[in-house]
Amino acid sequence: MPSQLQEAPYSPARITLIIFSLAMGGFGIGTGEFAIMGLMPGVAADLGVTEPQVGHLISAYALGVVVGAPLLAIGGARLYRRHLLILLMSFYALGNIASALAPGYGSLLVFRFIAGLPHGAYFGVAALVAASLVPFNKRAKVVSLVMMGLTLALLIGNPLATILGQHLDWRYAFGFVGAIAALTGLMIVLFLPLNRQEERQSPFSEIRAFNRPEIWYPLAIGSIGFAGMFCVFSYMAPTLLEVTGVNPFWIPIALAVFGLGGFVGNILGGWLFDRLQFRSVGWMLLWSISMLLLYPYATETIWTMLVMCFLVALMVGLGPALQTHLMDVAHGAQTLAAASHHAAFNVANALGPWLGGMAISAGLGWQSTGYVGATTAVAGLAIFLLAWRQQSGPERVDDDVALSQDS
Numbered sequence: 278m279p280s281q282l283q284e285a286p287y288s289p290a291r292i293t294l295i296i297f298s299l300a301m302g303g304f305g306i307g308t309g310e311f312a313i314m315g316l317m318p319g320v321a322a323d324l325g326v327t328e329p330q331v332g333h334l335i336s337a338y339a340l341g342v343v344v345g346a347p348l349l350a351i352g353g354a355r356l357y358r359r360h361l362l363i364l365l366m367s368f369y370a371l372g373n374i375a376s377a378l379a380p381g382y383g384s385l386l387v388f389r390f391i392a393g394l395p396h397g398a399y400f401g402v403a404a405l406v407a408a409s410l411v412p413f414n415k416r417a418k419v420v421s422l423v424m425m426g427l428t429l430a431l432l433i434g435n436p437l438a439t440i441l442g443q444h445l446d447w448r449y450a451f452g453f454v455g456a457i458a459a460l461t462g463l464m465i466v467l468f469l470p471l472n473r474q475e476e477r478q479s480p481f482s483e484i485r486a487f488n489r490p491e492i493w494y495p496l497a498i499g500s501i502g503f504a505g506m507f508c509v510f511s512y513m514a515p516t517l518l519e520v521t522g523v524n525p526f527w528i529p530i531a532l533a534v535f536g537l538g539g540f541v542g543n544i545l546g547g548w549l550f551d552r553l554q555f556r557s558v559g560w561m562l563l564w565s566i567s568m569l570l571l572y573p574y575a576t577e578t579i580w581t582m583l584v585m586c587f588l589v590a591l592m593v594g595l596g597p598a599l600q601t602h603l604m605d606v607a608h609g610a611q612t613l614a615a616a617s618h619h620a621a622f623n624v625a626n627a628l629g630p631w632l633g634g635m636a637i638s639a640g641l642g643w644q645s646t647g648y649v650g651a652t653t654a655v656a657g658l659a660i661f662l663l664a665w666r667q668q669s670g671p672e673r674v675d676d677d678v679a680l681s682q683d684s
Contacts, residue, residue: 307430341393502657505650546594
C-alpha cells in the first residue's frame with residue numbers, strides 16, 4: 278500500500294490558510310503562463326516584432342518549466358519545503374518583474390525563460406505540502422484545491438491581465454503577476470510553519486529513486502495523453518472564426534467557458550482519484566477520447582461549441598489524479614517526481630499544438646484538432662494499460678483494500 282505522508286497537527290483554520298496561500302501561488306503562476314496569449318498585439322507593436330515572434334515567448338516559458346522543474350527540485354531536495362516554496366515564489370516574482378522591465382524582445386525572451394524555471398518545482402512541492410496536511414484518503418482533494426489556483430487563472434486571472442494590458446500597458450500585466458508571487462511568498466512565511474520532522478532527501482538519492490518505470494509511466498501519460506486538450510485549446514479561436522463563423526465577441530466567452538470546465542474538472546479529478554485511485558486515470562482518458570472525437574461535429578454552431586469547450590476542459594481532472602499517484606509511487610524521489618509532473622504537462626502543451634498545426638497545414642481543416650487530440654489520448658490510454666499491467670499483484674490488492682476502507 279502507498280506510504281502515507283505524515284499528517285501535520287494543524288487546526289482546520291490553519292490548514293485552510295495554508296491551502297489558500299498555496300493556491301494563490303498557483304493563481305499567479307497560471308496567470309503569468311497564459312497572459313501573453315491575450316497580450317500578443319500590444320507586445321508585438323511595442324517591441325516591433327511579429328505576433329509569431331511573440332509566440333516564441335510562450336515557448337521560452339514552457340522550456341523554462343521543462344528545464345527548471347527537475348533541476349530546482351534536485352537542487353532543493355535538502356531544503357525544508359517551507360524554505361523551498363519561499364525561494365521559488367521569490368524567484369518567480371523577480372522573473373516576472375524583470376519581464377515587465379525588459380528593454381527589448383531579446384531580453385524579454387530570456388526573462389520569460391527564467392520566469393518559467395520555478396513553475397514545476399513550486400507546484401510539485403506545494404502538492405506535497407498540501408497532501409501532508411490531511412488524512413490519506415483526502416490527499417487528491419487538497420491537491421486539486423491547490424491546482425484550483427491554476428484553473429482560476431484561466432477563468433479570472435488571464436482576462437484581468439489582458440484588461441490591464443489593453444487599458445494601460447502589457448508590462449503592467451507581468452508586474453501584476455510579480456506582485457501576486459510576492460504576496461504568496463509573504464503568506465507562506467506567515468501561515469506555513471516549519472516542520473523539522475519532515476523527511477528530506479539528498480539530490481543523488483532522489484535521482485537514483487526517480488529512475489523507475491512506475492514513475493515514468495504517469496509522466497508519459499501526462500506528456501502524451503494530455504496533449505489532446507492543448508491541441509484543441511490552442512486553435513479554438515481560429516476554429517470559432519473560420520468554422521463556426523461567429524463574431525470575435527464570442528472568443529473570450531468560449532475561453533471563459535473552457536476555464537469553467539477546467540475548474541470543475543480539477544475538482545472532479547481529485548474526487549475521482551480519492552475513490553478509484555490510479556484506475557481513475559483510465560476512466561478519464563476514455564472520457565477524453567470520446568469528447569475529442571465528438572469535438573469536430575460540435576464546431577458548426579456556437580451553442581454546441583460552448584458545450585464542447587466545457588466538456589473537453591474536464592480533461593484537466595487528469596492533473597490532480599496523476600500528481601497524487603506520483604506521490605504514491607515515487608518513494609525516495611517525491612519532490613523530483615512531483616515537479617517533473619508539471620514539466621510533463623508542459624511537454625503536452627508543446628506537443629498538442631505542434632501536432633494540430635501539422636494537421637491543419639496539411640489541409641485537414643481546423644476541426645482535425647479533435648481527431649489529432651483523440652489520437653494522443655488513445656496513446657495515453659495505451660501507456661496507462663501498460664502501467665496497470667506492470668503494477669504488481671500485491672500493490673493492486675493493497676489499492677483495493679484502501680478503497681474498501683474509504684467507502
